[in-house]
Amino acid sequence: MTVRYGDVLALEDVSLSVGPGRICGLLGANGSGKSTLFTTIMGLTGAEAGSVRILGAAPERARRQGLVGYVPQSEQVDWAFPVRVVDVVMMGRYGRMGPTRRPRRADRAAVATALERTGLTDLAHRQIGALSGGQRKRVFVARGIAQGARVFLLDEPFAGVDKGSEATITEVLAAMRDEGHTLLVSTHDLAGVGELCDEAALLQRRLLAHGPPGEVLAPERLMEAFGIAPLPGGRTE
Numbered sequence: 001m002t003v004r005y006g007d008v009l010a011l012e013d014v015s016l017s018v019g020p021g022r023i024c025g026l027l028g029a030n031g032s033g034k035s036t037l038f039t040t041i042m043g044l045t046g047a048e049a050g051s052v053r054i055l056g057a058a059p060e061r062a063r064r065q066g067l068v069g070y071v072p073q074s075e076q077v078d079w080a081f082p083v084r085v086v087d088v089v090m091m092g093r094y095g096r097m098g099p100t101r102r103p104r105r106a107d108r109a110a111v112a113t114a115l116e117r118t119g120l121t122d123l124a125h126r127q128i129g130a131l132s133g134g135q136r137k138r139v140f141v142a143r144g145i146a147q148g149a150r151v152f153l154l155d156e157p158f159a160g161v162d163k164g165s166e167a168t169i170t171e172v173l174a175a176m177r178d179e180g181h182t183l184l185v186s187t188h189d190l191a192g193v194g195e196l197c198d199e200a201a202l203l204q205r206r207l208l209a210h211g212p213p214g215e216v217l218a219p220e221r222l223m224e225a226f227g228i229a230p231l232p233g234g235r236t237e
């Protein structure tokens with residue numbers, strides 16, 4: 001796909017496919033097009049050229065059918081909106097509820113399971129504005145789980161997250177992968193990519209590399225993408 005915002009060419013000829021039961025780590029410097037790739041896959045940003053298929057469906061249809069779950073960057077969410085954790089997770093069930101949006105037993109059970117898997121049961125009735133950064137990320141992961149999504153797009157799920165939340169999120173993502181879900185995860189944590197991801201993609205408007213993390217994270221590639229050599233341990237910052 002090729003995506004442009006006015007004069008800014010955000011993505012150029014990017015072609016990428018990720019299979020079921022795989023976690024793909026999406027890496028790239030600030031402004032390299034990671035969020036644009038996510039919003040285009042979701043059908044929220046239009047592509048100038050190219051197309052997206054999610055389990056064979058166009059983005060709008062995949063969204064309508066609840067096939068795809070999206071964990072946005074925290075800045076894209078209005079955290080002052082007065083809504084509780086359980087309500088946000090229940091939103092994942094709206095597509096199945098019909099116009100009255102009255103939850104049935106199956107909806108409540110799916111929400112309870114999603115809250116439990118993400119370690120949020122005790123926070124279910126807390127306002128989302130009163131959560132930590134890591135807890136907020138987990139709310140959106142829970143919404144995708146409740147929705148029954150099979151493809152997950154996670155924009156910086158580890159940004160501003162403490163070690164405890166990081167471990168919980170890592171565990172949940174690995175479990176979803178093992179259940180056959182497809183996950184695309186953008187991150188700045190290069191060391192984490194090697195540990196969690198089955199494959200990595202390096203973006204800089206164009207796709208510089210896509211393959212096994214060990215190959216994609218080669219120093220010369222990182223130099224090209226980030227303009228700096230990685231620190232010991234694989235981190236860039």
Ligand SMILES: Nc1ncnc2c1ncn2[C@@H]1O[C@H](COP(=O)(O)OP(=O)(O)OP(=O)(O)O)[C@@H](O)[C@H]1O
Pocket residue numbers: 005006008009010028029030031032033034035036037
């Ligand atoms: N709504 C917009 N209007 C105009 N330009 C935009 C818009 N959104 C993004 N851009 C530009 O498109 C390019 C890619 O931005 P994008 O947010 O996709 O990058 P990113 O890799 O997610 O960055 P970061 O790591 O900082 O979140 C940047 O040059 C950015 O300035």
